[in-house]
Amino acid sequence: MDHVLANVLHERVFAILSQLESASTPQATISLTSAWRTLLTLHEQTDTGACKACGPRWRKHMCSVWRVATAYFIRHDRDSSPP
Numbered sequence: 001m002d003h004v005l006a007n008v009l010h011e012r013v014f015a016i017l018s019q020l021e022s023a024s025t026p027q028a029t030i031s032l033t034s035a036w037r038t039l040l041t042l043h044e045q046t047d048t049g050a051c052k053a054c055g056p057r058w059r060k061h062m063c064s065v066w067r068v069a070t071a072y073f074i075r076h077d078r079d080s081s082p083p
Contacts, residue, residue: 006045006062009070013040016073040069 017033025033043053043065050056051063062070 003045003049006049009062009066009074010040010044013069013073036069039065 014037017037020033021030043051043063046052048056049060051066053065054063
């Protein structure tokens with residue numbers, strides 16, 4: 001996967017996780033976001049573009065963990081799109 005796109009996705013997902021960890025968030029949500037952070041950190045890209053945990057087969061595409069994170073945390077708000 002393109003390093004620039006990977007960095008943008010990484011920053012956006014971790015920003016959303018930070019928002020979820022706000023002071024008014026229940027402890028269960030904070031534990032869940034902490035688990036996501038740990039999992040995503042284990043699956044970061046290496047300098048060659050491979051996933052640290054999954055290996056070099058994911059050099060050109062996101063590994064399955066990052067695909068799921070992107071699907072859950074990076075969504076287009078369809079309700080706010082113009083008619």
